[in-house]
Amino acid sequence: MMGNPEFTRNLWLQFSWQRVLAAVIIFGIIYYAGTASGELATSTMATAGRWLFNIIIGLWGTRRAADALAEEVSGNTWETQRMSGLSAWQMVWGKLLGGTAYPWFCGLLCLALTDVILIQAGERLSAIAFFDLYSVLSGALAHAVTLGVALLLLRKAQLRRRLMVTFAQICGLIAFANTMIGDITAALHGPDIVAWFGAVYPAPMFYLVSLAVFCAWAWFGLYRLMRAELQYSNWPWAWCAFLAFSMIYAAGLADQPGQTIAAILGAPVGLGVVLVYGSFLAEPKDGVRYRWGLAALRQGNLAKALTFLPLWLITYVVTTILALVLIALLPSQPTAEIGQTWLAVWWQQYGPHTRIMLAVGILFVARDLLFLLLLNFGQWRQRADIAGILYLLIAYFPLAWIVAFVGGPHLLSLVLPYDSGNVVLTFGPALVQVIVLAVFVRQRWRAQAVPDAVLAAA
Numbered sequence: 208m209m210g211n212p213e214f215t216r217n218l219w220l221q222f223s224w225q226r227v228l229a230a231v232i233i234f235g236i237i238y239y240a241g242t243a244s245g246e247l248a249t250s251t252m253a254t255a256g257r258w259l260f261n262i263i264i265g266l267w268g269t270r271r272a273a274d275a276l277a278e279e280v281s282g283n284t285w286e287t288q289r290m291s292g293l294s295a296w297q298m299v300w301g302k303l304l305g306g307t308a309y310p311w312f313c314g315l316l317c318l319a320l321t322d323v324i325l326i327q328a329g330e331r332l333s334a335i336a337f338f339d340l341y342s343v344l345s346g347a348l349a350h351a352v353t354l355g356v357a358l359l360l361l362r363k364a365q366l367r368r369r370l371m372v373t374f375a376q377i378c379g380l381i382a383f384a385n386t387m388i389g390d391i392t393a394a395l396h397g398p399d400i401v402a403w404f405g406a407v408y409p410a411p412m413f414y415l416v417s418l419a420v421f422c423a424w425a426w427f428g429l430y431r432l433m434r435a436e437l438q439y440s441n442w443p444w445a446w447c448a449f450l451a452f453s454m455i456y457a458a459g460l461a462d463q464p465g466q467t468i469a470a471i472l473g474a475p476v477g478l479g480v481v482l483v484y485g486s487f488l489a490e491p492k493d494g495v496r497y498r499w500g501l502a503a504l505r506q507g508n509l510a511k512a513l514t515f516l517p518l519w520l521i522t523y524v525v526t527t528i529l530a531l532v533l534i535a536l537l538p539s540q541p542t543a544e545i546g547q548t549w550l551a552v553w554w555q556q557y558g559p560h561t562r563i564m565l566a567v568g569i570l571f572v573a574r575d576l577l578f579l580l581l582l583n584f585g586q587w588r589q590r591a592d593i594a595g596i597l598y599l600l601i602a603y604f605p606l607a608w609i610v611a612f613v614g615g616p617h618l619l620s621l622v623l624p625y626d627s628g629n630v631v632l633t634f635g636p637a638l639v640q641v642i643v644l645a646v647f648v649r650q651r652w653r654a655q656a657v658p659d660a661v662l663a664a665a
Contacts, residue, residue: 211297213288217275217305222312230313238320250328256321257342260314261387264346268310269379272353275306276361277372295433303354303429311346318342337411344418345386351425353379358432359489363589386418403459417456424449440514443521446486450522454478454529469536476533476565479526480572487519487576488592492583494655523576527569534562560626563633567624570637575599577644584651 279285454475461474500515582591619625
């Protein structure tokens with residue numbers, strides 16, 4: 208570990224004998240107060256120690272993870288680091304572990320003293336070890352998400368603003384809160400077992416293994432992002448593997464007794480739609496890079512073309528294929544049983560219209576992507592995604608209510624994937640919007656044309 212210059216530099220910046228001594232004295236006082244005030248106070252102090260760990264790792268640790276990159280950018284030292292001999296992996300764990308080293312020192316010290324209090328109170332060692340491991344993995348996941356979002360914002364040239372650093376921290380806090388609150392809720396109110404693809408597993412162990420796997424994916428994704436930032440060529444195989452894993456994971460949770468294949472497939476389709484929008488908003492939309500990819504494809508250089516392939520396009524194609532399979536598997540009779548999932552609720556409300564609405568929904572997702580691309584190819588690229596999201600929210604909610612109020616539900620297909628009872632009126636508006644937006648995107652994209660010599664050099 209000490210062979211990593213980035214990690215060593217962060218340790219020197221984070222640690223001093225005054226800070227270490229202050230942490231030991233403060234947590235020593237807390238430990239003494241928890242053990243010398245009686246059994247009730249001991250239990251209270253143990254609970255307070257757990258919450259103190261969450262505050263240190265959740266609030267302080269995520270902020271340090273975001274600042275580990277932002278401080279380099281604001282100090283104009285990031286470009287120098289990029290040109291150094293450090294590998295992408297050294298940069299990742301050097302910043303992630305080194306930049307958060309002091310919060311981890313304080314958090315683990317707090318956790319260790321809390322464990323001593325619980326052991327003296329007679330708590331089982333297995334329960335203490337389980338909660339400690341779950342807490343540490345939750346913190347590692349939250350810090351990886353925070354630094355990953357910071358890297359994504361850096362690729363979009365928006366990390367110089369402190370608001371964006373706060374946004375990266377909020378994303379990490381959401382990940383941390385979801386894991387910790389989900390564990391507490393499952394422990395208090397959740398089932399003792401979890402069924403996954405028909406096999407039954409103990410719920411605590413299933414959640415712990417799931418958290419460890421997703422934490423590993425987060426760190427691996429952070430490594431891939433750092434490679435892209437250091438100008439390495441990345442094939443999209445890692446994203447394809449994560450996409451397949453996450454969809455299989457969701458399908459396994461949906462595979463409960465009595466479920467049909469259509470109900471099971473509904474979960475990965477819904478997750479795929481979320482990942483389409485998420486990957487689109489995360490990636491920088493650079494028309495010149497898209498043109499480089501097409502140029503490499505025309506030259507027959509498939510390996511190079513894959514490095515320019517947008518991840519959101521891969522996600523949309525996979526989700527569309529799964530959605531078409533789901534449409535084919537859905538029964539044609541409204542009384543058919545399709546299982547107890549969100550798809551069943553949709554089926555009970557809309558019946559056979561579900562198949563048509565899913566098909567139109569594919570077109571509306573394409574319309575949204577084209578609309579966001581159109582904004583990103585314009586002059587206000589840095590604010591294109593935020594503006595596009597606001598416009599789409601207005602189109603899907605207030606505008607849909609106005610259309611329904613003025614023209615009735617039959618005109619909802621103008622702004623929503625809705626079966627109006629007429630094939631032309633149902634599919635026509637979505638197709639027209641897709642075609643018109645595709646024409647405008649192509650024109651704006653061609654306006655960003657670069658000379659052939661530049662394409663060949665790229």
